[in-house]
Every structure is written in structure tokens, then in C-alpha cells.
Amino acid sequence: MKRIRPSRWSGQLLQARRGAGIPAARTPLCLAVRCQSTSSVPASDSSTLDSSSSASPPPAPPLPAPSFDRAPQSAKLAALHARLSLSKKIPLQTLARALVTPSADANPNFNNANLAYLGSTIINFHVYEYLVCKWPRLPMAILYEALRAYAGDESLQQIARRWGVEAAAAPGEEVDPGLLQWKAGESNVVNTRWGYIRSEAAKGKAWRRGLSSRVVLDSDFGDQVSSSSSSSSSSSASESERLEYNTLQSEAFGSVVQAVIGAIYTHCGRDEAKAFVKSHILSRELDPSRLFQFKLPTRELAMLCAREGFEPPVARLESETGRLSRTPVYVVGIYSGKEKLGEGTGASLDVARRKACMTSLKAWYLYSPGNKVRVPSDMMEPGAKPWTAPHIDIGEII
Amino acid sequence: MDLRSLLRPASQLVAPLRHLAAAAISSSPSPSSALLVVPLISTRGHKTTARTKRSLKMAPHDSFLPSRSAAFPAADQIIYNPPASEASPEHTPFIFLPRNDPRRLAILRLRNNNTFSDPSSQPSSSSSSSPSSTEAAAAAAGDGELPPEMRYKRRQPKYNLTKEHIDEMRRLRAEDPLTWSVQRLARKFECSTVFVQMAAPAPEEHLRWLRAKMERKKERWGPIRTAAREDRKRRAEMLYRGEL
Amino acid sequence: MTVKALRAIADGKCKKLDLHYCDWAGSSKGMNGFIKSLLPKFAAANPQIEFAVSPRPGKHPVIVGHYINGRTKPICVRNLSPYEILQKVELLRDASGEKLRRTNKAVLSTKPSVRGIWSPYHGKGMAV
Numbered sequence: 001m002k003r004i005r006p007s008r009w010s011g012q013l014l015q016a017r018r019g020a021g022i023p024a025a026r027t028p029l030c031l032a033v034r035c036q037s038t039s040s041v042p043a044s045d046s047s048t049l050d051s052s053s054s055a056s057p058p059p060a061p062p063l064p065a066p067s068f069d070r071a072p073q074s075a076k077l078a079a080l081h082a083r084l085s086l087s088k089k090i091p092l093q094t095l096a097r098a099l100v101t102p103s104a105d106a107n108p109n110f111n112n113a114n115l116a117y118l119g120s121t122i123i124n125f126h127v128y129e130y131l132v133c134k135w136p137r138l139p140m141a142i143l144y145e146a147l148r149a150y151a152g153d154e155s156l157q158q159i160a161r162r163w164g165v166e167a168a169a170a171p172g173e174e175v176d177p178g179l180l181q182w183k184a185g186e187s188n189v190v191n192t193r194w195g196y197i198r199s200e201a202a203k204g205k206a207w208r209r210g211l212s213s214r215v216v217l218d219s220d221f222g223d224q225v226s227s228s229s230s231s232s233s234s235s236s237a238s239e240s241e242r243l244e245y246n247t248l249q250s251e252a253f254g255s256v257v258q259a260v261i262g263a264i265y266t267h268c269g270r271d272e273a274k275a276f277v278k279s280h281i282l283s284r285e286l287d288p289s290r291l292f293q294f295k296l297p298t299r300e301l302a303m304l305c306a307r308e309g310f311e312p313p314v315a316r317l318e319s320e321t322g323r324l325s326r327t328p329v330y331v332v333g334i335y336s337g338k339e340k341l342g343e344g345t346g347a348s349l350d351v352a353r354r355k356a357c358m359t360s361l362k363a364w365y366l367y368s369p370g371n372k373v374r375v376p377s378d379m380m381e382p383g384a385k386p387w388t389a390p391h392i393d394i395g396e397i398i
Numbered sequence: 399m400d401l402r403s404l405l406r407p408a409s410q411l412v413a414p415l416r417h418l419a420a421a422a423i424s425s426s427p428s429p430s431s432a433l434l435v436v437p438l439i440s441t442r443g444h445k446t447t448a449r450t451k452r453s454l455k456m457a458p459h460d461s462f463l464p465s466r467s468a469a470f471p472a473a474d475q476i477i478y479n480p481p482a483s484e485a486s487p488e489h490t491p492f493i494f495l496p497r498n499d500p501r502r503l504a505i506l507r508l509r510n511n512n513t514f515s516d517p518s519s520q521p522s523s524s525s526s527s528s529p530s531s532t533e534a535a536a537a538a539a540g541d542g543e544l545p546p547e548m549r550y551k552r553r554q555p556k557y558n559l560t561k562e563h564i565d566e567m568r569r570l571r572a573e574d575p576l577t578w579s580v581q582r583l584a585r586k587f588e589c590s591t592v593f594v595q596m597a598a599p600a601p602e603e604h605l606r607w608l609r610a611k612m613e614r615k616k617e618r619w620g621p622i623r624t625a626a627r628e629d630r631k632r633r634a635e636m637l638y639r640g641e642l
Numbered sequence: 643m644t645v646k647a648l649r650a651i652a653d654g655k656c657k658k659l660d661l662h663y664c665d666w667a668g669s670s671k672g673m674n675g676f677i678k679s680l681l682p683k684f685a686a687a688n689p690q691i692e693f694a695v696s697p698r699p700g701k702h703p704v705i706v707g708h709y710i711n712g713r714t715k716p717i718c719v720r721n722l723s724p725y726e727i728l729q730k731v732e733l734l735r736d737a738s739g740e741k742l743r744r745t746n747k748a749v750l751s752t753k754p755s756v757r758g759i760w761s762p763y764h765g766k767g768m769a770v
Contacts, residue, residue, distance in 0.1 A: 075692040079657065082689030164657040164710045178692075285752060289487055294638045302553070310493055316545040319763045331763045335544060339493045343485060345763065349548060351637060358640065362487035364494050391496050482765025483758030 063173040065105040065181045071096035076178025083164060084260070089267045096177040098259035101252045104171035104181035112259035119262030123151045124220045126277045126377065133373040135288060137365050137393045140211045144222035145291050150281055152221065153247070156254030159280060165256055167249075182252035184245050197225055257281075274377060289362050297357035301334070301341075304364060304397045311337040313360070315353045318343060332356045367391075556588065563587055564597050571598040656691055656735050658708035662698035669720035673703035676724035676731075684728065688735060705730060709739025 071077055071092040081095055098112045105111045127150045131143055138146065149155060160180075171181035196217045214222040257280075265273040294300065301313050313334050322328040332352040333343040342363050344355030369391055379387055444450040461479045495502040559567075567587055570578040571594075583598065584591045600608075619627075636642045663677060664670040677695055685693045698704070702720035705727070709715070715734055719727045 075694070079690055079692040083655070083657070162710060164655070290640070292640060297638070315548045315550065317548050318545045321763070329763065332548065333545065336493060338544065339491060341491050341494070342487065345484065345761075349550070351642070353548065353550065354637060355642075358638070359485075359487050360491075363489070363491055366487055367490045367494060367496070368488075369499065391498075480765070481757035481760070483761050484764060486754075486758060 063105075064107075065100045065110065065171050066096070066173055066175050066177040068093045068096050068110075068177070071177045074176055074178040076176055078178075080164065080178060086260075086264070087268050087272065090263055091267075094263045094267065095260070098256055098263055099165070099177065099180050100171075101180070101182040101255055103183050103248070103252065112255055115259035115262035115266070116255040117258070117262070118265060119258030119260065120151070120220075122261055122265055122273050123258060123277055123281060126274060126375075127151045127281065129375040129377060130282055130373075133369075133375050133390045135366060135368055136391045137367050138288065139365065139396045140215065141222070142288065142291050142365070144214075146286060146288055148221045149286050149291075150284065153250040153254035155281075155284070156257040157250040160253040160256045163257075165253065167252070180252060180256060182249070184248045270380065289366055292358070292362060292365070294358050294361065297354055297361055300397055301357045301360055304361070305336055307397060310339075313341060313357070315356065317349070334360045553590075559587060559589060559593075567594065568598040571600055575600040575604040655710045656707050656737065656739065657710050658692040658694065659731065659734060660704075660706040660708070661693065661695045662701070662704045662706075663695070664697065664699050664701060664703065666699065667702070670703045672721065672723045672727055673719055676727040680724055680728050684731065691735065705734060707734035707737065707739075709737070711739045713739045713741075715739070 074092070074096070077092050077095055077099075081090070081092060086095070094115075097110065098115055100111045102108075102111045102113045108114060124147065127147055128143075131138065131146050131150075135146075165180050168175045168179035168181055171183055175181065198217055209218075209224065211222075217225075219225050261273055261276055264276050305311065305313050313336050316333050316335055318331040318333045320328065320330045328347060329345060330347075330349050330352040331343060331345050332349065332355075334341045334353075334356045342356050342358075342360030344352050344357075344359050346352030346355050373390065374388070376387075378384055444453060459479075462477065464475060464477060490501070492502065492505050495505075567583055571583060580591050580594045583594045587594070599605075633642065661673070661677060661681070663673045665674070681693070681695070685691075702718055705717050705719055707715040707717075715737060717730050717734065719730055722730070
């Protein structure tokens, strides 16, 4: 796992530096109008600035997203704030900023990119530590998919929709700040993913990525970080367009959840953020046994038994019916010595044996110390009990 | 087949039995003989749904009930009645449990108790009626009560080949790959075909010739055989994904 | 590896209530009274709901509930007294947004059964 220190970043990321990151195309007047961030400048300051600037005759070009000083007037924002039962410490302006994606407003002082990045590190940290402690023997590939099932963009989009977040038809200044501001088709320049752009990626598909290099080089979900998000090799143009629209949409909705958690971390602290992640993300249901896809289960099980010093696995026919009929059923159990490892049913002896092997392997991988596992971040609570090391597995079967 | 011709003898068979039973009741009106008749003329259906349900209601099996051997508030006990269903992979088998897992210690304790108490009669109250728990079964099935082994091809490593053997194998394969085929070499050196393929690969032109031969063979396949092969491949993938 | 979409548990909640009234029509008399007297307190007690009050001249008064699952529930409240309307609003607030359907199972759960699916090839059988 990568070492992340979100506590150090939060200050820098959220501090708005005057004029930093603002594109050169912006007029200085516009800069004067919008030179506040939700976090650094108090609201009274903004009103004086606004009144002074409104006196100047030339009309400012419309803002790409609603101004944050309209946030307290939005009924939608207040309702969302109350629905999530957020703390009073989180101002409505921050919540409004969490709803502005980089595709609507490219200025990082006014969009949610920084908050979302902070939030995603917190989510991934808590989900990872939970997964590693709950299922210590999960292979790395399954762990990545389990993380994606909890904290991937599609799942976060579901969460955001369940919160009642709606997208605006098109982002703009006049839109209610309680609506999600995003639009598709805009190239996303802000890189919100942590990872390295590999030099070997130019070789294409012929080049093989190992799993251990994914841990170090790739993004949190084990995906390759590319310089430009170009999706190709799809069947038809409309199909690929639709796919791209869906990914952009789920990214936009997912960034809201991440940004809200980032805001909670910034305003309320670590414990509140953890409790929020626990109740909104880790409370969801995931069946990890559905994530497996095997290649040679019989061989893998034999290797496992050899590695662990068990007796070699033997398939035994437990019961059968209709051997000479069109639809026979065989129940095959896998035994190591006298211990039963798993069983499977199938319409042929071979299928039943392979299924039994797969069940046995799943039984190995899905070992869990219990439903109430302690995770490392539990130790940060005051008055925590002394730490007992969780079960640590020696690794995957090679 | 005509179903009616089958049904009629059956009803004819039942009819004299019914007479017999009636005669038995009339001659000796004992309740046991009357009970014997019941299965023959039993009806599952009743006039109303409520009556049908009431008549089909059964008392729970003994294994679901606490033991009545002691007086009622005797002691707390666990009713262990394993389900008649396929075990889920969520239940980690005994040998897969790590050394410090409390479940491992509990199962070990249970097994030790069972082995001590087994030679005598079974005093264990609740699980005695259904000893089909995996742990108890594994402990009890120590002496050859396991189900029969299946016959399938299993890897039995022999490690019988030396460097000279492999050199010889390579020489033969390079000399005449047609006569010294993979199967023949495997038979000669008593090793697996995979090992021959790894240790002594054929020359490139021979492989190309083999591939071309296979291609020609595949071209002769009709649509049915091609589809069947594809389906088989897809089925295997589904199996490995756990969808089958 | 396959990505498994998580099971979406329909968590219906009211997110918005539209209240439509008419200044002129007599059928809106109760609605106008409700908006003046009871609505502020009700809205303050339910901050999670967005309230939108808008005129709809020449029409009967209507309350429309918008739910998180995307469904809406409109209720016409013509000629109702303010307290009857309050009952309707509470009904909309407490509704899940799902279609009303009969529940004839005691337990609804997304978890798999603890004892598994019965199979004739397992267990010792039971003599009846």
C-alpha cells in the first residue's frame, strides 16, 4: 500500500493562493471578483468585494459555475446538508464547492478536484485496511476488484444518487448551486489519480504488467495511469461514446462523494471522516466469492497443499444419481487426508471435481478472522485497547 | 403407451386390498389394523387451504429440540443441527484455519472429547441425533469411512531423468521429429508429454508443418463441430468464473 | 476478474415537496391556511426535505413528493382543511417512494440463507 499522508496535504491543497492556477485567459477583473475560496476567505469579505466590483461598468463574463455566495440561499444544498446529517462545522459553501466538478469549472480554486483527491485517499485507505484485515488471504487482483467494488466510481455514483444528488442540465452561473455541475465531452486535464505514467506503456498490449509492479506504479485500483484518457478498440463509435459518457458521469458523481468526505476531514477531522466512510461506504454489501475467476483450479489446489504441508488433495465421489440418464448429478468432495476441503456438484465427474477444487480454493482465500475485525486506524481513538496483530498471510500461490 | 391400461390394473390391485382391510376392521376392530389402511387411501388435499395446511403441519424433528433427558432448566445447550445443503466456502475447513484461530482450538477440543467418549456410548446430548457435522464426521471417519476415491489422471512426479537422458531426448527429437513424436518420447523416458515439450522442443519447421496440418484439419470441420468446440470453450470459461 | 456491481438497496426517501396553491379558488382555502400557519414549523422540523411553494392559478391545490429513487407522488388536496393537508404531507414525507405492494413475507433480506438451499444429496434425511 502506498504511504499517504493526507493530514499534511489538506492545508496546502485547500489553501487558495491568489492567482494561482488561474488560466491566463481570465481577465484581471474576473480575477478580482472570484478571488476567494470557500475555505480561506470569510464571507463578509466577499460581499464587500462584490459590491465594489459591481460598481465597475463593464459586465463580467458569466462564471462557469454558480458563485458560492449564493450557496446559503439554496434550498437544495441545505436539504442535502441535513440529509447527510453533516456537522455544523461544514459550511454550505464547502458543500457547494464539492458539487462543482473540474469539467464545469477548470479553476482548481473553485472546483472540487482537491477535495475529491483528499477524500479518495481517505476512502481508499479505510477500505483497504478493512479488506486486508477482514479477508487477509485475498489475492492482490481480487483485492483490487474488491476495492473497486467499494470505492470505484460506479459504486460512488450509486451512493451519490442515493444521497439525492442531481445533475444540472448544463453547468453555469445561473444554476442552483445544489445541483451537480458537470458536462461531458470536456477533456479532463486535472489528474486526480496517483501513480506513474509508465514508459513501457507505448509497447501496447504485447507488454505484460505484473501484479507486483501494479502495487508500486499504477493507480489505487491497479489500473494503468495514462497521460490521456483515450478509450479505443470499441465495436462502434456510438457505443464507445456512450461508454465514455457513462465513465465521465460516474467520475463526476463519484467526485462528489469523495469531495464531501474530503470536506468532512478538513473541517471535522479524522474520526468524523472515518465514521462517515464506515457508515456510507463500508456498510455496503459485497460478496467477495463472486469475484474469483480461476484458470487451473486443480493444479492451484495441489500447489497450495504442497506449500502448506498438507497431504495432497484427493477427489472422492460422495454421492451420485442418474449416471446412465441424460441429467446425472455427481457430488464430489475434495479431501486432504481425512479432512474435507470442499465439495461441488456437477453434471459430469470432471466438472464436479473442478467445481469442488474451486470451492476449496475459495474456502482458503476467503478465510476471515471474524466479522468484527480491528483495523489499524482503530488505534487512533483515545483509550483504545492494545493492538493485537491481525493474521498476515504469507502470500499468493504461485 | 396407454396410461389407462396401466392405471386399471393398479386400481384393481387396490380394490381387493381395501376389501381385505374392511374385513379386517369388521372382524377385529383393533386400532393397529385400521392404521395400516391409512396410507392406501390417504389424501393430501382438503376442502380448504387452512385445513390442508393444518393437516400437513408436522412436529419438528427431534434434532431441533432440546434434550429432555434432564429437567427443564438444567443447563444451557447448543442445538447443532447442520443443514442438508451444500457447504458454503465461507465456512473455512479445519486445516485451513491458522494456528492461532480460536475456531481451530474449539474444533480440536471437540474432537478430543469425541474420541474419548466414542468407545463408550454417546452421552453428548444434542448433536448425537445428527452426527453429520463435518468436524464430527471427519473425526469419526478416521478408519476408512471416507467416500470412494475417484479415478482420474493425477500428476505423479518421478524425477527419474538425468541430464544425459534429456540430452538424448533432444538428440532424438532433433534427428527425426516425425518418428520420435512427443508421445513416443514420453513413453520411452517415462515422463509426461508436457515435460517433453518443455525439455526437447521440436525444430521450427516441424512445428510449422504440424500447425499447417492442424489448420487443414480445422478447415474440414463443419459448422456443427466448430460451434460445439466454441461452446465447450465458453462453458469452461463460465465454469471457472463460477457461473455454471 | 469480473467486477460485481453492488446490490442497490432501494432506500426511498423524500427529497423534495412541491406545494401548489391558488389565491383565488375556494378549493385552495385550506392549502393557503396550511402554507401560512403550519408549513414553517413543518419545514423547520424536516430540514432534509426541500420545500417549493408555487402558485398554480385556476387549478386545484396539489402536493407532489419527489423521491430519491426518481419517482414522484402527487396528491390533490382540494377542499381539505389545513390539518388534513398536514396529514397528507406527513404521508408523503414518510413514504419510501416505492410503488405500494403487498408484503406477504415476514423477512426481506439481501443476505443469503444461513442454512443454504436444501439439497437431496446432503444431510442424513429425516424419517417421517
